[in-house]
Amino acid sequence: MGNVFRIKELRYLPRWLVFFIDISIFSFSILISYLFLKNLQVKINFIEYFNEKIFVIIGINIFFMFLFKTYAGIIRYSTFFDFFKIVWASGSTLIVLLGLNFISELILGKPVYLYPVLFLFFFISTFLMFFFRMVTKQLFRMFRDSKKDPSKIRIAVIGVEGESVSLANAIIHNPGHAYQLAGFLSARPDSKKAMLLGHKIYNKQSLLRNDHWVSRFDAILINETMPRPKMEDWTALALDKGLKILKAPNVNHTKEEGIIGGIRPLQIEDLLDRAPIKIESEEVKSRHYNKSILVTGGAGSIGSEIVRQVAQLDSSLIVVVDQAESPLHELKLELLERFPNQKFKFVLADISNLYRLEKLFEDYSFSIVYHAAAYKHVPLIEDNPHEAIFVNIGGTKNLALLSRQYNVDRFVMVSTDKAVNPTNVMGASKRAAELFVQSLQDSSDNTTKFITTRFGNVLGSNGSVIPHFRKQIAKGGPVTITHPDIIRYFMTIPEACELVLQAGTMGNGGEIYVFDMGKPIKILDLAKRMIKLSGYTPDVDIKIDFIGLRPGEKLYEELLTDNSTTIPTHHEKIMISKDPVMELEDIEILCKQIMRSAIKKDGLQVVKILKIIVPEFISNNSEFEILDKTPEYEVYQ
Numbered sequence: 295m296g297n298v299f300r301i302k303e304l305r306y307l308p309r310w311l312v313f314f315i316d317i318s319i320f321s322f323s324i325l326i327s328y329l330f331l332k333n334l335q336v337k338i339n340f341i342e343y344f345n346e347k348i349f350v351i352i353g354i355n356i357f358f359m360f361l362f363k364t365y366a367g368i369i370r371y372s373t374f375f376d377f378f379k380i381v382w383a384s385g386s387t388l389i390v391l392l393g394l395n396f397i398s399e400l401i402l403g404k405p406v407y408l409y410p411v412l413f414l415f416f417f418i419s420t421f422l423m424f425f426f427r428m429v430t431k432q433l434f435r436m437f438r439d440s441k442k443d444p445s446k447i448r449i450a451v452i453g454v455e456g457e458s459v460s461l462a463n464a465i466i467h468n469p470g471h472a473y474q475l476a477g478f479l480s481a482r483p484d485s486k487k488a489m490l491l492g493h494k495i496y497n498k499q500s501l502l503r504n505d506h507w508v509s510r511f512d513a514i515l516i517n518e519t520m521p522r523p524k525m526e527d528w529t530a531l532a533l534d535k536g537l538k539i540l541k542a543p544n545v546n547h548t549k550e551e552g553i554i555g556g557i558r559p560l561q562i563e564d565l566l567d568r569a570p571i572k573i574e575s576e577e578v579k580s581r582h583y584n585k586s587i588l589v590t591g592g593a594g595s596i597g598s599e600i601v602r603q604v605a606q607l608d609s610s611l612i613v614v615v616d617q618a619e620s621p622l623h624e625l626k627l628e629l630l631e632r633f634p635n636q637k638f639k640f641v642l643a644d645i646s647n648l649y650r651l652e653k654l655f656e657d658y659s660f661s662i663v664y665h666a667a668a669y670k671h672v673p674l675i676e677d678n679p680h681e682a683i684f685v686n687i688g689g690t691k692n693l694a695l696l697s698r699q700y701n702v703d704r705f706v707m708v709s710t711d712k713a714v715n716p717t718n719v720m721g722a723s724k725r726a727a728e729l730f731v732q733s734l735q736d737s738s739d740n741t742t743k744f745i746t747t748r749f750g751n752v753l754g755s756n757g758s759v760i761p762h763f764r765k766q767i768a769k770g771g772p773v774t775i776t777h778p779d780i781i782r783y784f785m786t787i788p789e790a791c792e793l794v795l796q797a798g799t800m801g802n803g804g805e806i807y808v809f810d811m812g813k814p815i816k817i818l819d820l821a822k823r824m825i826k827l828s829g830y831t832p833d834v835d836i837k838i839d840f841i842g843l844r845p846g847e848k849l850y851e852e853l854l855t856d857n858s859t860t861i862p863t864h865h866e867k868i869m870i871s872k873d874p875v876m877e878l879e880d881i882e883i884l885c886k887q888i889m890r891s892a893i894k895k896d897g898l899q900v901v902k903i904l905k906i907i908v909p910e911f912i913s914n915n916s917e918f919e920i921l922d923k924t925p926e927y928e929v930y931q
Contacts, residue, residue: 381420450514590665597667661702672718679892680900715912
């Protein structure tokens with residue numbers, strides 16, 4: 295029995311078999327056509343050459359079958375494109391036979407073939423060949439569906455529109471993958487009894503009332519082009535019903551095999567990712583075209599994306615500076631592969647080393663400096679405040695002064711919302727850096743435009759909360775949150791970098807650009823949703839622990855200081871913050887004092903001077919709170 299032909303294991307009908315069946319079909323069609331006329335007692339011309347006439351029709355039809363390759367397609371994947379190939383082949387045969395009739399009438403006075411026979415043959419053969427393909431396709435589907443693989447994920451595709459049908463077809467036509475189509479889900483009330491591609495369409499409201507239907511699926515499949523509110527709605531339903539949520543790539547830009555390979559679990563970033571602000575500006579391109587660009591912190595989350603975006607603007611040279619050796623090396627390999635025509639220079643350097651930086655400014659005559667290098671982890675900086683002074687303040691000072699000295703056209707600093715009413719050393723050090731950069735704008739002999747951009751957390755950045763939660767969930771928990779009421783703003787890395795590039799062209803110098811970050815997100819809600827997206831139940835499968843606010847951490851972040859006002863720009867999502875400024879002479883003196891204290895690693899003295907530079911800096915949950923409670927606290931200078 296091992297050699298017995300089993301149709302369930304047949305992947306597709308051999309081409310020779312399709313070819314033979316098609317010949318049989320149009321041979322049968324000819325006979326049916328003649329029999330029909332015979333029953334009507336219609337006299338046939340040239341009856342003595344009946345067999346020869348049949349062979350001529352078959353021969354011509356075979357020729358056009360080869361020409362249009364009607365037999366070449368895989369039957370179980372037949373579409374209307376295959377139907378049109380059949381129509382072209384049969385139609386061409388009809389035209390040739392009509393031509394023979396025309397010649398016969400001119401020479402012999404009567405047609406070789408009766409015209410009703412030809413037209414009957416055309417319609418009957420075309421219909422039967424297409425019918426054969428549709429029946430075969432349906433049989434293959436029935437046999438495939440009859441042997442359900444329990445290891446495969448049963449998918450319900452969301453929607454009944456063209457993109458949803460394309461997704462479903464991709465699943466059907468790629469049975470070797472881990473998915474099988476189980477039906478469609480739609481919010482449309484008119485689709486309750488409809489079928490699509492042989493599968494039932496389940497109505498959303500009925501699904502909410504009938505949990506039995508939910509057991510027919512393991513997951514729902516969402517197209518990445520689905521509007522955000524609709525995606526949120528279906529995600530909430532799926533999580534409530536215990537279904538997995540999968541996301542497919544854009545079917546309009548992906549080949550069928552790529553669609554299946556691109557299906558992945560929905561990530562929390564997909565739900566937090568707002569519609570990005572796309573800034574199309576010829577000025578951005580012109581300011582970078584054939585120019586030398588410096589990006590500090592170029593191997594970091596923001597810096598590396600700035601480099602990627604600038605690499606598309608035809609700059610003459612992009613110098614990438616970072617002190618992290620391995621990330622810089624990995625970025626180098628990526629960029630050289632992705633942008634073979636862009637000239638790069640990768641520099642391993644610490645921005646607190648003035649002499650190392652000065653050599654770069656001498657050699658490359660930068661037109662724009664993007665300053666993204668910084669220490670950013672709040673608890674680490676709270677324990678090591680002197681390091682924030684060396685890099686966040688000292689490094690920024692070095693780069694800003696060199697930019698002024700070497701007449702750099704634009705200096706664009708990447709800041710943070712933690713610089714607003716700071717409660718930690720990291721945020722205060724970034725605010726001090728902002729103040730120094732702003733103070734240079736009106737200094738004597740300055741031609742550089744000093745610009746600052748300020749935004750909140752970016753999705754997927756190094757050390758951010760989402761990758762941290764993901765690792766904790768993968769380990770089985772617990773997920774640790776500092777406080778149940780803590781909230782944060784989020785934006786995407788590309789979106790943040792578009793803002794940075796745009797700010798570099800919009801600014802006249804001295805501005806701090808802030809961004810409409812949308813609504814803040816409660817971190818507890820974020821954690822619960824991430825746990826559910828991973829297929830677990832919060833506080834049942836994965837425990838959530840509250841560990842208390844970390845040193846310097848606050849419940850919410852701000853983008854504007856209490857004393858600031860905002861000025862709108864030509865883009866409704868981008869504003870200018872008018873914050874208090876300092877004179878260059880004043881902040882230079884304080885920067886020298888704080889650098890001396892940092893060299894001595896005197897944490898209290900460092901933070902005391904930092905609080906003088908940034909008066910709104912009030913420490914929270916930190917050892918430095920003593921400086922706020924007793925302003926007269928004596929420390930040496």
